[in-house]
Every structure is written in C-alpha cells, then in structure tokens.
Amino acid sequence: MKKLSYKDMGLLEEEYAQIQEIMGREPNYIELGMFAVMWSEHCGYKNSRPLLKGFPTKGSQVILGPGENAGVVDIEDGQALVFKIESHNHPSAIEPYQGAATGVGGIVRDIFTMGARPIASLNSLRFGELDDARVRQLFSGVVAGIAGYGNCLGIPTVGGEVYFNPAYKGNPLVNAMCVGLVNSNEIALAVANEAGSPIMIVGARTGRDGIHGATFASEELSASSAEKRPSVQVGDPFMEKLLIEACLELIKEDLVDGMQDLGAAGLTSSIAETASKKGRGVEVDVLRVPRREQGMSPYEVMLSESQERMLIVPRAGKEGRITEIFDKWGLDAVVIGKVTGDGIFKVCEGDKVVGEVPVASLTDGCPVYIREGEEPPYYQECRSFDPNSLPELEAQQTLGKLLASPNIASKKWVFAQYDHQVMTNTAIVPGDGDAAVLRIKGYAKGVAMTTDCNGRLVYLDPYQGGILAVCEAARNLACVGARPLALTNCLNFGNPEKPQIYWQMQNAIKGMADAASVLNTPVVSGNVSLYNETAGGAIFPTPVVGMVGFLPDVKQRSDMAFKNEGDIIVLLGRLRSELGGSEYLYVCHGVESGAVPTADLEEEKNLIELLLILTANSIIESAHDISDGGLAVTLAESSIKGKVGFNVNINLDSARTDGILFSEAPGRAVVSLQAEKLMELQANAQKLGIKTTVLGTVLGQDMLYHVNNKQVISLKVAEADRIWGEAIECFMK
Amino acid sequence: MKFGVVVFPGSNCDADCYHVIKDVMQEEVNYIWHQEANLKDYDALILPGGFSYGDYLRTGAIAKFSPVMSSVISFAEHGGLVIGICNGFQILLEAGLLPGAMLRNQSLQFICKPVYLKVKNSDSPFTKQIPEGQLLKIPIAHGEGNYFCDEKTLEELQSEKRVLFTYCGPNGEENEEYNPNGSIANIAGIINRQRNVLGMMPHPERCSESILGGKDGQIIFASMVKWLEEAGKR
Numbered sequence: 026m027k028k029l030s031y032k033d034m035g036l037l038e039e040e041y042a043q044i045q046e047i048m049g050r051e052p053n054y055i056e057l058g059m060f061a062v063m064w065s066e067h068c069g070y071k072n073s074r075p076l077l078k079g080f081p082t083k084g085s086q087v088i089l090g091p092g093e094n095a096g097v098v099d100i101e102d103g104q105a106l107v108f109k110i111e112s113h114n115h116p117s118a119i120e121p122y123q124g125a126a127t128g129v130g131g132i133v134r135d136i137f138t139m140g141a142r143p144i145a146s147l148n149s150l151r152f153g154e155l156d157d158a159r160v161r162q163l164f165s166g167v168v169a170g171i172a173g174y175g176n177c178l179g180i181p182t183v184g185g186e187v188y189f190n191p192a193y194k195g196n197p198l199v200n201a202m203c204v205g206l207v208n209s210n211e212i213a214l215a216v217a218n219e220a221g222s223p224i225m226i227v228g229a230r231t232g233r234d235g236i237h238g239a240t241f242a243s244e245e246l247s248a249s250s251a252e253k254r255p256s257v258q259v260g261d262p263f264m265e266k267l268l269i270e271a272c273l274e275l276i277k278e279d280l281v282d283g284m285q286d287l288g289a290a291g292l293t294s295s296i297a298e299t300a301s302k303k304g305r306g307v308e309v310d311v312l313r314v315p316r317r318e319q320g321m322s323p324y325e326v327m328l329s330e331s332q333e334r335m336l337i338v339p340r341a342g343k344e345g346r347i348t349e350i351f352d353k354w355g356l357d358a359v360v361i362g363k364v365t366g367d368g369i370f371k372v373c374e375g376d377k378v379v380g381e382v383p384v385a386s387l388t389d390g391c392p393v394y395i396r397e398g399e400e401p402p403y404y405q406e407c408r409s410f411d412p413n414s415l416p417e418l419e420a421q422q423t424l425g426k427l428l429a430s431p432n433i434a435s436k437k438w439v440f441a442q443y444d445h446q447v448m449t450n451t452a453i454v455p456g457d458g459d460a461a462v463l464r465i466k467g468y469a470k471g472v473a474m475t476t477d478c479n480g481r482l483v484y485l486d487p488y489q490g491g492i493l494a495v496c497e498a499a500r501n502l503a504c505v506g507a508r509p510l511a512l513t514n515c516l517n518f519g520n521p522e523k524p525q526i527y528w529q530m531q532n533a534i535k536g537m538a539d540a541a542s543v544l545n546t547p548v549v550s551g552n553v554s555l556y557n558e559t560a561g562g563a564i565f566p567t568p569v570v571g572m573v574g575f576l577p578d579v580k581q582r583s584d585m586a587f588k589n590e591g592d593i594i595v596l597l598g599r600l601r602s603e604l605g606g607s608e609y610l611y612v613c614h615g616v617e618s619g620a621v622p623t624a625d626l627e628e629e630k631n632l633i634e635l636l637l638i639l640t641a642n643s644i645i646e647s648a649h650d651i652s653d654g655g656l657a658v659t660l661a662e663s664s665i666k667g668k669v670g671f672n673v674n675i676n677l678d679s680a681r682t683d684g685i686l687f688s689e690a691p692g693r694a695v696v697s698l699q700a701e702k703l704m705e706l707q708a709n710a711q712k713l714g715i716k717t718t719v720l721g722t723v724l725g726q727d728m729l730y731h732v733n734n735k736q737v738i739s740l741k742v743a744e745a746d747r748i749w750g751e752a753i754e755c756f757m758k
Numbered sequence: 759m760k761f762g763v764v765v766f767p768g769s770n771c772d773a774d775c776y777h778v779i780k781d782v783m784q785e786e787v788n789y790i791w792h793q794e795a796n797l798k799d800y801d802a803l804i805l806p807g808g809f810s811y812g813d814y815l816r817t818g819a820i821a822k823f824s825p826v827m828s829s830v831i832s833f834a835e836h837g838g839l840v841i842g843i844c845n846g847f848q849i850l851l852e853a854g855l856l857p858g859a860m861l862r863n864q865s866l867q868f869i870c871k872p873v874y875l876k877v878k879n880s881d882s883p884f885t886k887q888i889p890e891g892q893l894l895k896i897p898i899a900h901g902e903g904n905y906f907c908d909e910k911t912l913e914e915l916q917s918e919k920r921v922l923f924t925y926c927g928p929n930g931e932e933n934e935e936y937n938p939n940g941s942i943a944n945i946a947g948i949i950n951r952q953r954n955v956l957g958m959m960p961h962p963e964r965c966s967e968s969i970l971g972g973k974d975g976q977i978i979f980a981s982m983v984k985w986l987e988e989a990g991k992r
Binding site: 176261262266355440446447448464466579580 | 813852870899964969
C-alpha cells in the first residue's frame, strides 16, 4: 500500500505540528494514521463542536443526552427510547447500494450497543431530479440498499422523507435513523471502568475495507472520488442480525462493563472513545485481531472500517459465559488486549510496540475551529423577492402539477420496498399519517417518530429554516397524537471552511436550538456531515430533524384520512398566504426565492397542545399538518387516503388565490370531525388561543375547492389518487 | 396444546409468531432453536419468516440442513401440523415437504404491502373456520415469493384442491393485475397431500390484532387451534 503523507490523510500543517508537540517526537505512520482519523471532522467534530454547544440538551424526559452512541428518553414504566440519526452521504454517492446499506448497519449498531432492541428505522433522503438517469440509479440503489439491509435485520423501516432538487444532484444525502427500546436499568455504555479488564472484539473479521473512510467523509466529492470506492464498506446484514441477538443476550445476563461498536475509524476510534471516558489507557495486540485477509499491517488493522464488529469490555470473570453465548450464535469473540490505568493507547504487534499515543489527545485533544461566518449576497436578494410579482396561474392545473411533483407525490414506490410491519408493532404505516406510530407490546402506550427538513427553506433563510424543521417534526408527531419528547439531528452542510457555508451552519443551528427550547424537545444525539459539495457547489443546507414522541394510549392515534361523509373540515391556525420558498413557486414558476414564512413558536406550541387534546379525547377523526404544497395539497392527501371527497370554501379576500391554496406557512393543520364535536373543538382551541376556521365538509367523490365563494378546483378523488400515486413510479419504470 | 416456533439464525418473524400464539390465541408456545432435534412435545410447528442464514444462497437452501429439519420432516410425516410463513414456506420447499420453488419477484424488488387472498378450500386444518371463497386481507413482505412449479405439479395441486390461497383483487378477481409477484396461477399458499403442512407467503401474524389494522390473519391460527382441539389435543 502506498504511503500517505499527513496531507493525504487530511491533516493541516498546523495540526501536524500540534501532533509533534503532543508526542514530543515525530509520530510514526500508525500513530499519524490514528490522529488523522480521530481528528477528521467526521470523528472529531472540529468545525461544528462550538456551534453544537448552543443546543438545549436537558429536560425531565432525558435520561442520556449527547456524548454516548445515542440519546435516551424516558417513556414511563421503566422503559426508554434510544435513538439517533447518522449520515452516509459520501459512500452512497459513490456506491449507492452498499453506501446506504452500511449506513443502516452503522446506526443500528449505535442503538443495540446501548443495550436497546432496535424497533424501527427511518430514512431521510435527498437526490437530484428524477429526469436524470444517474440520479435514478442513485435513488433506486439507495432504496434497494436500505431495503436489502434493513429487511434482513427484521427491523421495520417505518418512516422518513425523500426530496428531489438539483442542489443534491452530485451529492445525495442518505441519513439513517434508528430507534430502540430498552429497560432503563439495562442501558449499556461505551466505557471501560476497570484497569485490568480484558477487551474483546466480536463479529466479522477485519479486512482492508473502509480504510480512511472517516477521512473520505470529511472532504468534498470530486472527479477522483470514484477512486475512493475501496473506502466504501460492504455490509453483511446476516452477521449484524446475529450480533444484535448475541449482544442483547449479554445485556440480559448483565455480562458487560462496556460495549462499543466499530464504526468510522474502526478499532482506533472505538477503543479511544471507550478508554477516554474514565481516563483509562489500553494495550491491544493487532496480531490477535481475527482477519479476513493475509498480510495486513498494524496500520491497516487499526484503521479498517470493516462492518459488523463490536468491542466488549466484560465484567470481571464473565469472559467464559460471553464466549459461550457468541458460540451459540456462531460468532468469534476474541480477547485482543486489556484496559490499563496509564491513559496511553498502546498498539502492539506481538511483543513489539508499534504505536503509543495518549488516549486523551485523540479524543478531547482534537483541535477545534471557531470560524467567522459571512452572510451570502443571495440571502437579502431572495428575501426581497415578491412572489406576487409573478402571474397567478390557474388553480386546477397547479394542483395537478403539485400532486405529480416527486416531492409531494406518494412515496409508495419507496416504502413498499421496505418491510415496515415486521415486529408487529406498526400502528400507523408509512404514508397513512404525519408520523409513524408503534405500539409497545404489553402496554396501552405507543410511540411515534418522524424525520423532517425542508432544505430549500433552510437555504433561503437558515435561521427560519432551522426553526421550521423542528416545528414541522413536532407538529407531525402531534398530528398523530404523540407528545414530542426529544430530537436527534443530522447536520448536512457544505464546506465549513467557506465563510458563507459556515454562516448557514451558525444560523440554522441557532434556529433549531431556539425552536427546540420553546417546544421542550431537547437535542439528545446527532451527527454532523460537512463537505457535501461537488463541482456544482454545495448542497442546500439540510439539518435533518429526527424526533420521537409519546402516546399514553396508542388506540387514540390519528391518521390523515378523512373518514365519514358529513364530517366537518376545520383549519387549525391562521389563514396565511405567504408563498416564499414554496413548492408551488418551484414547480410552477421555476423560482426558489422569497421570504420564508415565519413560525410563531408560542403559537406552534399551543397548536401542538391542542392537537394532543383533540386526539386524546377522540374529538377528531383525522389530522394532517400543512406543509409541502400548502392547504390545497393537505386537503387532497386527506381525501385520497380516505377515498372520499370534500367541499370547502376558504374566505380570505385580502390575498391571491394561489397564496391561499399553496402557501406552506407553518403553525397550521387540517382536521376532520363529526359535526356534534365542533363546539368542543372550538372551546379547546379558544382556551389555547388557536384560531379555527370551518372550511367545509367531507362529501362525495369529488374534491371541490372554493375561494371566496368561487369554485376554483373540481377534481375526482380517483383522478387525484392516480396523479399523486403514480408520479414516482412513472419516472422509475 | 403446544406450539413451537422454530428459530434459525436469521429468522426475524419468530417473536411475532410467538406473540400471536401466546398473547392473542392464548396457547402454550416455545421457541425451538435450530439445533434441537426433539419435537415430541409439540402439536404444531411454525417456521417463521426472515432471512435464514442471510438467504445468501437460495432462500431456505441452507436452513434445510439445520439439525431441526430432519425432525420437522418426521414430525410432518407423523401428521403434526406445520405452517411455514414466507421464509418458512421457502424452507419447506427446499426441504421437499411441499412441491415447487420460489423465484425472485417479477418486479425484482422486495414488496411489502397488504394483499387480498381468496380462500380456495375450507377442508384443511388451516382454513376450517373460513368459508370457501372468502377474502382475507393479509400483508406480504418478500423479495422471492414468485411461486413456480411444473405443469404436472400445478395440475395435481389444483385437482387435489391443495392450493389454499390465491392472490386476488378486492372483489375476488384472480388475475394478473392482482398478482403481486408473478406466482404461477396466483398461488399464495399450498398444502401437502396429507393436508397437515401449509406454506404461505403472506404473513397472517402481522394482521391478527385490530391495532395493526386488521384481524384476518387470526382466523388461520384459530382454525389450527380448533382442529387441534377436535383432534383431542387439549
């Protein structure tokens, strides 16, 4: 293997000098490689750490915040949810199937590493537009990879989102989220408490795959990125399934002191992180690491990112029982070293010491960069653009175009490839509600989960966009009847060394933090993916929010489908008409501009409370928030899902019809209910200061829209269903 | 009566089947690890769905060599009830307990969605509670559910009324439009000649409780329980 320089490994000159100073000498090749991966953005968060400090992380519901493999929140009865979202963007851009598959594998390991049974997966995906053959190949490869891995594991993929925009053409985003269920007293940590404890590695053998994957993830994609294909790992979901079952058996028998998965930066990172928490050191012999290839150097063993491997620090005297359990599952468990008390990470090859680095210098010693942001010129330009300067288009055609836009159309083509029902807990399946809902066996309660982020809005106004991503996630949970508990985020941005990109990060993070504080949804875990750029420039800043919620009684869940003819349709929240950043402007006018409609956080909070009261007391039959495509699309989707039409009239004479129908302004949801429940709804809304407007009734087989008493759209439900249902499939045939 | 759920490495619907038998049907049930050989305590076996051995070769092709399988075969030969669901069906085919083979879905994609099944024969331990011609709405979730057999076998299956379920539309239409995976003659489930071994691709355990959107699957388990009761297994 060709020797790399520190620059090839992604280190800066001043960082190299810092390493020399820490070591008091020139680092050897192994030591240099260990520093390079640990100090990459992917492992060390050196550009993002100062910004992340702004997130609220505490709350009475939080059991564990950031710092472990995943966050943990309480769901009563001594149970907790463990969850996190993580990116696998760069590998998926190069090799979509394996990139996406191993993304799922990695996030699932983060969950069962904590002793939790993974119970659901979600995915937040971004691609270029589907008229491009390469994009279609990436899209189908990524979906097949997620399906291939997740279905085999038997973890239902219950939700997520997919957006298509030219901004992601060369740099798709693949963010995978996993949610696990754990007994709060069985949470496992990635920690080595006692000096003298052995360290075991289990699972797959170590090969040459994925060396420097963490470094690769921390640079821009370029024409030569395809050469990095060997940095993309290959997944073995069967091995992972065995690991899940075996590791959870260890937890049930209380056999482990600490457990950590091997992910980015392989053995180096998992050992360093495990040792650093209690200031321990470690001694490891690379010759004892089971390998799948001959002639691997210590450097390759320490940096390999081979998948499906776990590190285990047994409780004293439990190695024997641990080996028995792994034997039962046909897995090798091998002692490769021991915990020491001196804080030094010592790498040996047999008797020979081949590397010696202070553990803390790899983890806490990672340099941190506080950069200066610079407001890009496009920001003010877009804000001052007036959508009313555009001609108003015919509403009926517009609705048809929006329903056929892949960003709005049914994602059935995607989720039909995912097993979303295995484990028999899924109480709202993908596409039926604003969030996925799972029952918890043996209890009345349930949990809900969603991922959300509209990258276009974050681009146009990073601060507002950050707020809106959090609000939408919380609103989606409330629409199914779940109280939002906490969030995880995956912060996808371009190159942070560019001041205008850094400005996007600063503001988006501030927006998310402000919204999370008001809505009491602390940030308990997350991941940062930077350098998402190609020759075509940076992606839309896309800080994806993954949020979980709690339903005291899962039977009270609410989906989006209109139910009964004669039910009243009510808008919760204000009638609004701002069109900035809307899908309507993009699809029908080719414009991505305008002032982003702002959220009133107190109003959002009250709307959430209202939705929770309405679902918990069975006042409403359906709930669906207003987002992509605006009020018109929200109504259409509830109608399509319910296979029943409606007749509505929206009175707002101060605005244009397109604004009224297609504004995506936040703080709003459409509910349907039996007529006799209307007063109860209004009384509750009034108490919380939420405006309600009766729009019309569920009725017949046509969708009839009137604005200011004039009919503007008449569309058969079956026709709308066809347009909306087949759009993505048509592209993919 | 006692049910057993066979667990192969890579099975992933084992806990779902166990849950339905124990908590929904309220019958006794045990897991049976694939290396066990003694099945004499059991009245009915479930081979659950999943990806036994990762399905890296042909689906079910490695699982048939698990030690438990020779016991399953003899259990079936002695008249014990065996139901193989999804991967379990694939294993029963590989083990020769049922005729035919599975091909990849015609679309070449994994498909997870609810489908309608038509009950073609009530005269079996698995359908005795269900009138012939009744439709059941049960989800499928598979990448290789495209059932295939030669013409002679198909004739036998049909003339001996061993096709228990076919894929159909919401009004019972048995045609190509409602065939989700390309299976020959829309076949979704078949039984052996002795009528005690059923293989089916759809997952009845996923729709046996109303919170999951339907209870049509429960009738199949209820039929098994009833049949065992009548056979004096309580």
